[in-house]
Amino acid sequence: MKYIDEFRDGVLAKNLAASIAAAVMPGRSYNLMEFCGGHTHAISRYGLNDYLPDNVRMIHGPGCPVCVLPIGRIDHAIALAVERGVILCSYGDPLRVPASGGASLLKSKARGGDVRMVYSAAAALDIARAHPQREVVFFAIGFETTTPPTAVIIKQAQAAGLKNFSVLCNHVLTPAAINHILASPEVREYGTVPLDGFVGPAHVSTIIGSRPYEPFAAGFHKPVVIAGFEPLDVMQAILMLVRQVNDGRAEVENEFFRAVTRDGNRKAQALVAEVFEVRESFEWRGLGEVPDSALRIRPAYATFDAERRYGLEYVPVPDNRACECGVILRGIKRPEDCKLFGTACTPENPLGACMVSSEGACAAHYTYGRYKSTDMKTQGTAA
Amino acid sequence: MSGAVRKDYVRPIDFKHGCVDMTHGSGGRAMAQLIEELFLRAFDNDYLRQGNDGALLPPPPAAAGRMVLATDAHVVSPLFFPGGDIGCLSVHGTINDVAVMGARPLWLAASFILEEGFPLADLQRIVESMAAAARDAGVPVVTGDTKVVERGKGDGIFITTTGFGWLTAGIDWRGDRAEEGDVILLSGGIGEHGMAILGQRENLAFDAPIVSDTAALHELVAAMQASGAAIRCLRDPTRGGLATTLNEIARQSHVGMLLDEAAIPLQPAVAAACEFLGLDPLYVANEGKLVAICAAADADCLLAAMRAHPLGAQAARIGSVHADPQHFVQMQTRFGGKRMVDWLNGEQLPRIC
Numbered sequence: 001m002k003y004i005d006e007f008r009d010g011v012l013a014k015n016l017a018a019s020i021a022a023a024v025m026p027g028r029s030y031n032l033m034e035f036c037g038g039h040t041h042a043i044s045r046y047g048l049n050d051y052l053p054d055n056v057r058m059i060h061g062p063g064c065p066v067c068v069l070p071i072g073r074i075d076h077a078i079a080l081a082v083e084r085g086v087i088l089c090s091y092g093d094p095l096r097v098p099a100s101g102g103a104s105l106l107k108s109k110a111r112g113g114d115v116r117m118v119y120s121a122a123a124a125l126d127i128a129r130a131h132p133q134r135e136v137v138f139f140a141i142g143f144e145t146t147t148p149p150t151a152v153i154i155k156q157a158q159a160a161g162l163k164n165f166s167v168l169c170n171h172v173l174t175p176a177a178i179n180h181i182l183a184s185p186e187v188r189e190y191g192t193v194p195l196d197g198f199v200g201p202a203h204v205s206t207i208i209g210s211r212p213y214e215p216f217a218a219g220f221h222k223p224v225v226i227a228g229f230e231p232l233d234v235m236q237a238i239l240m241l242v243r244q245v246n247d248g249r250a251e252v253e254n255e256f257f258r259a260v261t262r263d264g265n266r267k268a269q270a271l272v273a274e275v276f277e278v279r280e281s282f283e284w285r286g287l288g289e290v291p292d293s294a295l296r297i298r299p300a301y302a303t304f305d306a307e308r309r310y311g312l313e314y315v316p317v318p319d320n321r322a323c324e325c326g327v328i329l330r331g332i333k334r335p336e337d338c339k340l341f342g343t344a345c346t347p348e349n350p351l352g353a354c355m356v357s358s359e360g361a362c363a364a365h366y367t368y369g370r371y372k373s374t375d376m377k378t379q380g381t382a383a
Numbered sequence: 384m385s386g387a388v389r390k391d392y393v394r395p396i397d398f399k400h401g402c403v404d405m406t407h408g409s410g411g412r413a414m415a416q417l418i419e420e421l422f423l424r425a426f427d428n429d430y431l432r433q434g435n436d437g438a439l440l441p442p443p444p445a446a447a448g449r450m451v452l453a454t455d456a457h458v459v460s461p462l463f464f465p466g467g468d469i470g471c472l473s474v475h476g477t478i479n480d481v482a483v484m485g486a487r488p489l490w491l492a493a494s495f496i497l498e499e500g501f502p503l504a505d506l507q508r509i510v511e512s513m514a515a516a517a518r519d520a521g522v523p524v525v526t527g528d529t530k531v532v533e534r535g536k537g538d539g540i541f542i543t544t545t546g547f548g549w550l551t552a553g554i555d556w557r558g559d560r561a562e563e564g565d566v567i568l569l570s571g572g573i574g575e576h577g578m579a580i581l582g583q584r585e586n587l588a589f590d591a592p593i594v595s596d597t598a599a600l601h602e603l604v605a606a607m608q609a610s611g612a613a614i615r616c617l618r619d620p621t622r623g624g625l626a627t628t629l630n631e632i633a634r635q636s637h638v639g640m641l642l643d644e645a646a647i648p649l650q651p652a653v654a655a656a657c658e659f660l661g662l663d664p665l666y667v668a669n670e671g672k673l674v675a676i677c678a679a680a681d682a683d684c685l686l687a688a689m690r691a692h693p694l695g696a697q698a699a700r701i702g703s704v705h706a707d708p709q710h711f712v713q714m715q716t717r718f719g720g721k722r723m724v725d726w727l728n729g730e731q732l733p734r735i736c
Contacts (some may be wrong), residue, residue: 001654001655001658004655004658008716008717008718009718010718010719013718013719014719017719045423045663045722046716046718046719046720046722047715047716047718047719047720047721047722048718048720049720050719050720050721051719052719096728100610119587119660139608231718239699240649347728348728367723367725367727367728368722368723368725369723370720370723
């Protein structure tokens, strides 16, 4: 595949690996968090850890939109499909996420709920047009990447005067979550949790640009390198982070400059700002309530807001008490440190956020890396 | 009296405009007519023409040897897709299940569940495709059954085929026979059937059309058998794809496997479509491919035999069998790292970012 294979070249990977190995200082550890599930996926799928020196450790962050979706929000979607009889349109990966009482959207479908998988937000709008007698709800989830398409269909629905269409908005914001991780006591208090830098989001940054990362790079003195989702992108970003750490720099650098600019996609940003406003607080599965971290539909578009339309009250649902997702997402523990990992909690029967989608930290480790667990070193602490 | 009554005249079925109705499954005249004008005409053979409830078949070709029986239900949507349809698929699928046991497929049985209102034109097209596939493969459909369900209680048409084959004495290919040191061979590119179906189902118009690989593999299997190589096990990696099939064999044989990603044949169009949808081709269905596990010493000879057959022209050595108490299937990635190729959890779903 042209323009893809170039970023998966094994020879270049070996060269980059040699550069990383030459750049790291012996006796020093480099604890780097990749925020995005897309990076986690690339690292796992291409076996990228095999290329990294022992003192470079990748921590899988909370950037998997399916994983961080709290149970109570899935319950909303299921209630709409089952109790209110709507056609519930969803992207593919939320369908299997377990909700309260062992339910899921897929299981609700089997029990008669009209749940339909769509590949795009626009497809949900088409379904609404095709079924004027039915109420149609689009279950909108995802970070800044998937938000503009949702804004587009809400505006199109309004322009077309559609009466049977609404959006259950669960869009969340990346910078707020990174900020939340950096501001947590474990990370702030020196030496408790090592976190030396971030591999910054790829697709999200094409929308928001690199500027939003500047305040916390400076404020928390953590380097950020925005990287594409291809394995060579990730390796190049790791090399750039290692160099920043060595130099004592904490800058926002952009490895993914073929797609990301400092200001991002202003047209998309304006569209999002027109249709959505920031929620004061939103629960993230694994992280808890995070202030200013999600979007809701503005009152001007209230008729397309499923939460208002159906009077949905949010009820938080706690995860299993033994679940360690919160600390795993903040890099304090590794998946295999959790008692439930691979026993009670598996991709077939996920209990916690990180096991839910293939991009989750635990699921990625379970699916791609657990053969290494037996000889995996225990977690090191900051030097 | 005006106009002569033509004796025994039955108005022919209107295949162009007609639909299946409940009478086509009621056991009456309409059903007999459908069987006569469609199924018998298309599948025509001596066994079927006997017109009994079951086919009377000749005894097995030899005293030593074993019989192999396999059955497969086909519920594909859409019914027609690039490279085939549910008709030829239902013939190929069952022939392949018999063939990968090492047996020579001899006869097929077919049962149809039709939904009231299903266009007879589509039914005719499907049955004729099935008949052509059976004829090409040299494996006749010798008995069958038709039922009709009310509108809304079926998805147009479901076809179940059962295949009967003869296994020559001495052949014993089983999923529990893979041994440490064995070599894994694959007959060609993966994911073609699954992506052809998906492209059609989701109305994703790929620039380069992906064509299903649906094909009967028994002649390829016969060529492999004739090579004399020590084959431990053959499988056709259908649902769940190559990854699932290899995990099944690894578990049955209590071994691990190591694949070489760069060696796994994959059409660029399939790779691109999978990339686009966030799917892993290792888990996408095939309908005309097989995996062979054989002794390392015989791998070259077997590979040559596969490549000499049109359905194995792209055959490749894709990995090897290792001792592993955990029975993991691992893969050396093209990129250079190693990763697990695990069982699929639930259905493979597209990723959103």
